[in-house]
Every structure is written in C-alpha cells, then in structure tokens.
Amino acid sequence: MEKFKDIAFLGLDHPGAKDPVYRKRRDQIAQLTQVSRERNEPAPVLDYTDEEHGVWRNICEKLAPLHEKYATEIYLEATQELGIPTDHIPQLRDLSDRLASYHGFRIGAIEGLVDSRSFLGQFSKRIMWCTQYIRHASRPEYTPEPDVIHEVVGHVPAFVDRDFCDLAESIGRAALLADDEQLVLLERIYWFTIEFGLIEESTGVKSYGAGLLGSFGELEHVYSGEVEWVPFVIEDVMKTTYNYSAMQSKLFIIPSFAFLGQEIERFLLEQGLADALKRETVLGV
Numbered sequence: 001m002e003k004f005k006d007i008a009f010l011g012l013d014h015p016g017a018k019d020p021v022y023r024k025r026r027d028q029i030a031q032l033t034q035v036s037r038e039r040n041e042p043a044p045v046l047d048y049t050d051e052e053h054g055v056w057r058n059i060c061e062k063l064a065p066l067h068e069k070y071a072t073e074i075y076l077e078a079t080q081e082l083g084i085p086t087d088h089i090p091q092l093r094d095l096s097d098r099l100a101s102y103h104g105f106r107i108g109a110i111e112g113l114v115d116s117r118s119f120l121g122q123f124s125k126r127i128m129w130c131t132q133y134i135r136h137a138s139r140p141e142y143t144p145e146p147d148v149i150h151e152v153v154g155h156v157p158a159f160v161d162r163d164f165c166d167l168a169e170s171i172g173r174a175a176l177l178a179d180d181e182q183l184v185l186l187e188r189i190y191w192f193t194i195e196f197g198l199i200e201e202s203t204g205v206k207s208y209g210a211g212l213l214g215s216f217g218e219l220e221h222v223y224s225g226e227v228e229w230v231p232f233v234i235e236d237v238m239k240t241t242y243n244y245s246a247m248q249s250k251l252f253i254i255p256s257f258a259f260l261g262q263e264i265e266r267f268l269l270e271q272g273l274a275d276a277l278k279r280e281t282v283l284g285v
Helices: 019-036 052-068 072-082 092-103 116-125 148-160 161-175 180-194 216-222 235-241 255-272
Strands: 106-110 128-130 199-202 205-209 228-231 250-254
Touching: 019 106, 019 128, 052 072, 052 148, 052 216, 052 235, 072 092, 072 106, 072 148, 072 180, 072 205, 092 148, 116 128, 116 180, 116 216, 128 148, 128 228, 148 161, 161 180, 180 235, 180 250, 180 255
Parallel strands: 106 128, 199 250, 228 250
Antiparallel strands: 199 205
C-alpha cells in the first residue's frame, strides 16, 4: 500500500507556504492527478497558467548553458530526441508516449511525495512517477519537493538510455523485496546515482543525476570546487548519509551506466536480492 503525504500540507520552509493562491493551485493540480491515478488513467491534461509557463521558461533559459557545459552527452541527445520544450510545460501523457517508444519506460502522474519503497517500486514496472505542479515563482532556483521541472527536465531524459532503464528496474525490484535495512542502502544508492550522479566522459566529469540537471543552483554548486568528487565504490556509497534539504558536499563518479549496472547487480546478489535481476521483456529491450 502506497503511503502518501497529505497533499495539502506545505512546510514552513516552502516558498509557497504563505501564498494562498499558490497553495490552492497546487492542491487543485494534485487532486486532479490523484483522481487519475486512482482510476488508473493517464496523466490529466492540465491548462497551465501564463505564470507557470513563465517559471518553466525562466528555469530552462538558465539551465541551457549549464547543460551544454556540464550535462552528460546521453542527456543532451535524449532531451533533443524527446522534444522536451523550453518555452512551455509539456503534458506528461504526451511525453510518456514518446518515452515508452524507446525501452518501455512510462511516466505516471503522482500527486505528491510518497514513501521510498512505493516510489522506487514503480521502477520495477518501468514507470517513473512524476508530479505535475511547478515550484513557486519567487524561488525558481529552489524547491523543497519534486515538481514538474525536477521530474521532466531532471529525470525523464535518462530513461532513453537502455542501461539506465535496466539499472532503474533492478533498483525498483529490489525495493519491493528489501527489508527495512536494505531499503536504506538502496535509498543511498538511488540518491547518489539517479538523483545526484556524476559520470566520467571524454570531455570531463558530467552530471546525469536529476537533482543536478533540474536545478541551476545545484548544477553551479557541484562545479564550484566546494563539492568533493570521489570514484564510485558501492560499499562507500552505502556508508554515506545525505541531507535532502541542503546542497550536496560529496558526490560519486561512475565510468559508465553499464559499470553502475554491474555494481548494483553485485550489491543485489550479496544482499540476497537476486530475484530483483529478473526482468520482463518490454518494448524496445
């Protein structure tokens, strides 16, 4: 059973916490999404406001030169192939259909934060849960919760890559099988890869994690010289804690997604989670 946080709750540190108009709009979108999810329907088509499209454009404009400089080549190519627009917020159901044509991963609309086992478990079905509301206009560089920019700009392009899809599916299957202690280890692996991963390319160290690619504040910070970069050793990753509400201070570099998949496979075998490696045949795989 999925465990959802109250979609009407906004913490005091949230830029929109004291904005009644923003709160009402956010809750409206979340409730529409909730109805569609409970009916097992595609993401609802939303009529975004000019202000919401403006926030999207503002962030995309600031991210564009940073992506060109710091994003992995796989990400840049995938963004172009998927046709993710920079001038307006795309509809999740349309983007999901395009994404599924590669390796079967689809986008499922979700109304808000959900427990990690439920969220990661969706990867086992080749589904990436995405929120549809957008961050508050007063702080475009910051969001204390996943929003449509983090999801679409940060996460979605990576699922065009076959190796990335396979490792995400393995993590998802493992999350459903893991005990509570193993789940903590999986959360750390997820955090330092899919959310905040770095990869070594011929042109230097590039970013592939959604928490970096969807935030111009984080992306600038990681290349500021203030963040410790270390080679990816899964035993070290499992020992490393993180603070989701602060800028990152230490990140791990992989040589390739294939290498990361092998490391995660080794972890799963050592943890007795070998069943997580059994994949179903999906479109394009």
